[in-house]
Amino acid sequence: MLNPADLPSTFVHPESCSGPAQISIQNFNLWYGKSQALHSINLPILQHEITSFIGPSGCGKSTLLRAINRLNDLIDNVTVDGDIRVGERSVYERHLDVTSLRKRIGMVFQKSNPFPMSIYENVCYPLRISGITSRATLDEAVETSLRSSALWDEVKDRLKRSALDLSGGQQQRLCIARAIAGNPEVLLMDEPCSALDPISTAKIEELILEMKGRFTVVIVTHSMAQASRVSDHTAFFYLGRLIEAGPTKRLFENAHSKATQDYISGRFG
Amino acid sequence: MFSFGSKQSDSQGASQAPQPAVLFKTAVRIRSRAANNATEGIPWIWVCAGALVTILLLIAGLFGVILSQGLSALWPHQVIKIQSENALVLGIPMRQEEGTDPNTNVKQMRRLVYQANRDFGVNEFAFVPVERLVESERPKDVWFVERREWGPFLGRIQTSDSNGVATDVDSKTLSAMLVGGAERSKQLLHIEKGALADLNATMEDLRLEKKSIERQLEAGAIPDDEATAKSSNVESQLARVSKDHAALSTQVQELRSVDEAIKITLLADNGQTKTLPVSQILRVFQPNSLSWIERLGIFFSRLWGFVSEEPREANTEGGVFPALFGTVAMTIIMTVFVLPVGVMTAVYMREIAKQGVLVSLVRIAVNNLAGVPSIVYGVFGVGFFCYTVGASIDQLFFQEKLPNPTFGTGGILWASLTLALLTVPVVIVSTEEALSAVPRSLREASYGCGATRMQTLWNIVLPKALPGVMTGLILAMARAVGEVAPLLMTGVVKLAPALPVDSHFPFVHLERSFMHLGFHIYDLGFQSRSTELSRPMVFASTSLLVAVVLSLNFIAIKIRSQLRKRFEGRGAF
Ligand SMILES: Nc1ncnc2c1ncn2[C@@H]1O[C@H](COP(=O)(O)OP(=O)(O)OP(=O)(O)O)[C@@H](O)[C@H]1O
Numbered sequence: 001m002l003n004p005a006d007l008p009s010t011f012v013h014p015e016s017c018s019g020p021a022q023i024s025i026q027n028f029n030l031w032y033g034k035s036q037a038l039h040s041i042n043l044p045i046l047q048h049e050i051t052s053f054i055g056p057s058g059c060g061k062s063t064l065l066r067a068i069n070r071l072n073d074l075i076d077n078v079t080v081d082g083d084i085r086v087g088e089r090s091v092y093e094r095h096l097d098v099t100s101l102r103k104r105i106g107m108v109f110q111k112s113n114p115f116p117m118s119i120y121e122n123v124c125y126p127l128r129i130s131g132i133t134s135r136a137t138l139d140e141a142v143e144t145s146l147r148s149s150a151l152w153d154e155v156k157d158r159l160k161r162s163a164l165d166l167s168g169g170q171q172q173r174l175c176i177a178r179a180i181a182g183n184p185e186v187l188l189m190d191e192p193c194s195a196l197d198p199i200s201t202a203k204i205e206e207l208i209l210e211m212k213g214r215f216t217v218v219i220v221t222h223s224m225a226q227a228s229r230v231s232d233h234t235a236f237f238y239l240g241r242l243i244e245a246g247p248t249k250r251l252f253e254n255a256h257s258k259a260t261q262d263y264i265s266g267r268f269g
Numbered sequence: 270m271f272s273f274g275s276k277q278s279d280s281q282g283a284s285q286a287p288q289p290a291v292l293f294k295t296a297v298r299i300r301s302r303a304a305n306n307a308t309e310g311i312p313w314i315w316v317c318a319g320a321l322v323t324i325l326l327l328i329a330g331l332f333g334v335i336l337s338q339g340l341s342a343l344w345p346h347q348v349i350k351i352q353s354e355n356a357l358v359l360g361i362p363m364r365q366e367e368g369t370d371p372n373t374n375v376k377q378m379r380r381l382v383y384q385a386n387r388d389f390g391v392n393e394f395a396f397v398p399v400e401r402l403v404e405s406e407r408p409k410d411v412w413f414v415e416r417r418e419w420g421p422f423l424g425r426i427q428t429s430d431s432n433g434v435a436t437d438v439d440s441k442t443l444s445a446m447l448v449g450g451a452e453r454s455k456q457l458l459h460i461e462k463g464a465l466a467d468l469n470a471t472m473e474d475l476r477l478e479k480k481s482i483e484r485q486l487e488a489g490a491i492p493d494d495e496a497t498a499k500s501s502n503v504e505s506q507l508a509r510v511s512k513d514h515a516a517l518s519t520q521v522q523e524l525r526s527v528d529e530a531i532k533i534t535l536l537a538d539n540g541q542t543k544t545l546p547v548s549q550i551l552r553v554f555q556p557n558s559l560s561w562i563e564r565l566g567i568f569f570s571r572l573w574g575f576v577s578e579e580p581r582e583a584n585t586e587g588g589v590f591p592a593l594f595g596t597v598a599m600t601i602i603m604t605v606f607v608l609p610v611g612v613m614t615a616v617y618m619r620e621i622a623k624q625g626v627l628v629s630l631v632r633i634a635v636n637n638l639a640g641v642p643s644i645v646y647g648v649f650g651v652g653f654f655c656y657t658v659g660a661s662i663d664q665l666f667f668q669e670k671l672p673n674p675t676f677g678t679g680g681i682l683w684a685s686l687t688l689a690l691l692t693v694p695v696v697i698v699s700t701e702e703a704l705s706a707v708p709r710s711l712r713e714a715s716y717g718c719g720a721t722r723m724q725t726l727w728n729i730v731l732p733k734a735l736p737g738v739m740t741g742l743i744l745a746m747a748r749a750v751g752e753v754a755p756l757l758m759t760g761v762v763k764l765a766p767a768l769p770v771d772s773h774f775p776f777v778h779l780e781r782s783f784m785h786l787g788f789h790i791y792d793l794g795f796q797s798r799s800t801e802l803s804r805p806m807v808f809a810s811t812s813l814l815v816a817v818v819l820s821l822n823f824i825a826i827k828i829r830s831q832l833r834k835r836f837e838g839r840g841a842f
């Protein structure tokens with residue numbers, strides 16, 4: 001185990017900075033009240049690639065993810081310092097319209113959280129709140145998103161039925177469909193498979209791989225295997241700090257820092 | 270008057286008193302035999318179960334007493350003979366009790382007997398020593414006559430021919446006569462409540478218009494010649510309507526004299542007779558020669574009459590329809606006010622306002638409001654709604670009718686608002702609870718999709734909280750239906766001249782005073798001529814009130830379970 005004082009400074013492999021960055025996190029700090037949860041994070045997230053966040057529990061992965069779409073605003077007493085840019089614009093700009101930012105960023109949560117509505121209404125919720133009422137547009141968006149999340153064949157005959165009747169895995173895929181229905185640029189996924197069985201997990205991993213090239217995906221995971229299977233880049237966090245980020249292959253085979261090697265090989269975590 | 274009811278429930282209580290003790294003993298035995306940790310707490314389980322059983326039995330007893338008394342008031346009971354000082358008289362035996370003879374001071378079993386025939390010099394209710402009841406003698410040909418006035422009659426029915434010779438009437442002729450009488454009454458009622466009432470309303474409107482023109486003239490708002498022209502126009506209309514009214518009144522008069530010429534004679538056991546128009550008679554039957562089916566038929570027809578007719582004889586007879594209508598209407602109007610106001614308040618406190626000292630103080634205040642005695646709300650209602658808001662409305666819109674108040678006095682609107690005020694804390698508290706129970710993950714999902722706070726509230730949070738809101742509403746309605754004290758001051762009356770909804774423009778008259786079952790019961794129980802006379806109506810009305818509360822709750826619970834089903838999966842949208 002490492003003490004905070006002994007932590008190495010952040011090392012980001014040059015390959016992970018080589019493309020156009022969709023999201024760039026610059027010297028970002030975050031406090032919950034008085035306790036600091038994130039310490040000077042610097043990390044580019046490349047466009048249309050899949051980046052995974054790994055690290056032991058409580059190291060701030062979810063916090064960073066929620067900082068990107070400003071979901072932390074819902075929590076009292078959160079203060080931030082530094083900057084996160086999505087595309088060209090800063091997320092923490094003073095007069096930013098948070099809702100339009102969030103419309104550009106889809107989010108999937110650890111526990112599936114479908115709305116108590118029909119399957120159809122769940123998927124088209126992001127469109128409805130943008131004021132889209134045209135039946136044809138909605139129908140089309142619902143079908144494409146459900147197809148993209150590999151749920152269409154299972155639910156196409158029961159679109160009007162409650163989303164809560166679906167199985168856990170189906171619900172999570174429904175949440176993915178909902179997250180991508182508004183056609184966002186970025187998809188944030190916070191441990192999307194942690195509550196699922198292996199088959200559902202495999203399905204969702206497949207989905208994530210298919211999304212490469214269409215969305216910029218950031219996925220938080222506790223499974224090393226999953227990170228190595230789905231992601232192009234991996235970022236390792238520890239105690240609120242980014243320790244190392246780079247191409248997944250490099251990190252898993254030949255990590256720069258000892259802490260990363262130890263965590264990946266399962267020596268702590 | 271209510272001692273009767275409580276006596277019954279006392280005996281209920283006594284009968285199940287030993288039950289918990291027995292349960293407890295069994296429990297102790299189980300425990301000592303097993304004597305290990307697994308059985309710990311079993312006595313407590315039994316004690317709690319015993320408490321539950323006690324409560325259930327008490328509730329069952331309560332409903333049982335009220336319902337049996339209420340329904341028995343509508344049942345056509347048999348008539349027996351009673352040995353009076355010198356003759357046998359008719360009577361319906363009622364309850365039995367031990368009492369002392371006022372003359373001899375001897376204890377005896379005696380029975381209350383209903384002898385009807387109030388206008389034949391008979392004590393309607395009399396206590397008779399049991400040995401004087403002649404149960405065996407049940408004359409088959411006795412008629413039980415329900416009349417519009419003077420209460421029921423027991424005895425014989427006769428008609429007199431042109432020579433004045435009276436003969437007992439056979440049931441066929443009688444029923445034909447009654448049908449005719451009912452027909453004529455209906456016709457008269459139709460004219461009086463229809464065309465005649467319309468003409469009256471028009472005349473009243475014209476009179477008000479005339480007054481308004483005079484007022485405007487005085488104020489100088491319109492020139493003299495215009496005022497003259499307008500008033501002469503109104504005058505001529507008034508004259509025309511008055512003529513119509515007079516014509517119709519004559520027609521009514523004629524119909525009435527025709528009706529009153531067709532008479533029937535009632536002959537009581539004590540030899541007294543009374544002749545009255547057939548249309549005064551509402552229902553007749555021979556209580557001792559009815560089959561079970563006929564008895565049931567009469568029971569249900571009385572039941573229907575009870576809920577659908579207007580009261581007669583200072584509310585002690587007839588139906589309670591206006592009271593039933595008033596109760597339901599008031600509850601609905603109250604709901605219309607209390608639901609949006611309560612929900613919006615709760616939403617503001619829980620979802621919009623910054624949680625802090627101020628909100629906590631408001632929350633405490635709201636909780637305390639729920640504990641304020643209801644009469645306080647009544648005083649506030651009459652002071653604020655009737656005399657302040659209502660009086661201002663009158664000044665602004667109903668000046669012609671002054672000094673007669675329109676809104677400036679008690680009415681169903683003010684009563685409903687007062688009750689809404691009384692019940693709004695309940696709705697606020699339960700809505701707040703429901704809102705705080707909406708899982709955070711759902712809100713986050715909505716915000717994550719880019720929804721605004723209002724969109725999240727409206728689309729996700731409120732629908733999810735709706736079953737909880739319904740729970741609050743059910744509690745509020747249950748409380749409102751049963752409240753009488755605040756109504757006494759804000760518009761309830763013993764006998765309302767008209768329902769708050771009728772066929773005259775604007776159809777809904779929220780300023781009208783109204784009748785209410787709760788007040789009806791109070792009025793019958795404490796304000797009527799004879800407690801014995803009104804007792805059956807008290808129980809019947811109470812049963813109805815209970816039924817109203819239960820069915821309103823049932824509807825609300827049905828809606829809630831529908832909503833729950835919807836939010837917990839199952840079922841389509
Ligand atoms: N709402 C909050 N208020 C205060 N502290 C919080 C809050 N949410 C998280 N934290 C703290 O911030 C730190 C980072 O939490 P975070 O949820 O980001 O961890 P994580 O890496 O996602 O962990 P896990 O893998 O278990 O999900 C933790 O120490 C946690 O206790």
Ligand SMILES: [Mg+2]
Pocket residue numbers: 061062063190
């Ligand atoms: Mg987390």
